[in-house]
Amino acid sequence: MFIHIGDDNVIQSKDVISIIDHSVVTSSGIMEKMVEKATQQHKTFGPTDEIKSVVVTRENIYYSSLSVSTLKKRASMISTISKLDDYSDEIE
Numbered sequence: 001m002f003i004h005i006g007d008d009n010v011i012q013s014k015d016v017i018s019i020i021d022h023s024v025v026t027s028s029g030i031m032e033k034m035v036e037k038a039t040q041q042h043k044t045f046g047p048t049d050e051i052k053s054v055v056v057t058r059e060n061i062y063y064s065s066l067s068v069s070t071l072k073k074r075a076s077m078i079s080t081i082s083k084l085d086d087y088s089d090e091i092e
Helices: 022-026 029-040 068-083
Strands: 002-006 009-012 016-021 053-057 061-064
Touching: 002 061, 002 068, 009 053, 009 061, 016 022, 016 068, 022 029, 022 053, 029 061, 053 068
Parallel strands: none
Antiparallel strands: 002 009, 016 053, 053 061
């Protein structure tokens, strides 16, 4: 399944490692270094202004203008949808 994280970025939900509030990232030296290294390797994507959250995947880091709670809801909807039974074959 995919998650739309805003600003025309869509990622696979299976690749998401963490969704972090941007204020946490800026207050942690270790996380700042992680983001800085990813930036140097051209592995950061998304808007650089109005960042509300940071999505860490296996390969890249995405900045999002959506809040952590909004992204969490989107990920939860995908989880719920994937657990639904498929009865489409029975409808004919």
